[in-house]
Amino acid sequence: MAEVVEMDVTLKKLKNMMADFAKERDWDQFHSPRNLLLAMVSEVGELSEIFQWKGEVPRGLPDWKEEEKQHLGEELSDVLLYLVRLADICGIDLGKAVLRKMELNGKKYPVELCKGSSRKHTEISCKEDCNENGGKEDDPTK
Ligand SMILES: Nc1ccn([C@H]2C[C@H](O)[C@@H](COP(=O)(O)OP(=O)(O)OP(=O)(O)O)O2)c(=O)n1
Numbered sequence: 001m002a003e004v005v006e007m008d009v010t011l012k013k014l015k016n017m018m019a020d021f022a023k024e025r026d027w028d029q030f031h032s033p034r035n036l037l038l039a040m041v042s043e044v045g046e047l048s049e050i051f052q053w054k055g056e057v058p059r060g061l062p063d064w065k066e067e068e069k070q071h072l073g074e075e076l077s078d079v080l081l082y083l084v085r086l087a088d089i090c091g092i093d094l095g096k097a098v099l100r101k102m103e104l105n106g107k108k109y110p111v112e113l114c115k116g117s118s119r120k121h122t123e124i125s126c127k128e129d130c131n132e133n134g135g136k137e138d139d140p141t142k
Pocket residue numbers: 021027030046077078081082
């Protein structure tokens with residue numbers, strides 16, 4: 001098995017690694033936005049297959065064999081790598097975008113309204129919880 005070099009992983013490093021990987025193989029021609037999106041979705045399918053028919057599984061997957069966990073890691077990695085590459089090819093700074101999105105998520109789901117509830121933000125009750133606009137607006141960020 002190939003030796004795995006331990007190093008700090010950043011989105012920027014992964015982006016550069018994927019760019020080098022494609023360039024070395026003259027694969028830039030295949031890495032179009034649509035192709036990468038389809039490749040990522042098919043890897044999501046492979047990821048789903050691992051969980052298919054197993055029913056709910058406990059967190060940490062305590063009963064899974066090492067090979068099964070390794071396989072899971074491989075499929076998760078494929079999804080991540082294609083996602084990083086797709087963002088790059090589309091000219092999206094994924095690091096910047098994800099930090100901005102986390103900030104938006106925090107505003108959309110304020111702790112005081114959402115703690116212990118899995119309701120979608122459109123279902124958070126404004127009538128009881130933020131009645132400044134007569135309950136007309138469901139989205140607390142607007
Ligand atoms: N045109 C391609 C083909 C592959 N890869 C890279 C990104 C993924 O991490 C991995 C995907 O390889 P495969 O398509 O061979 O998929 P799997 O590794 O899942 O193998 P299999 O489909 O046989 O299970 O290789 C890539 O960047 N560009």
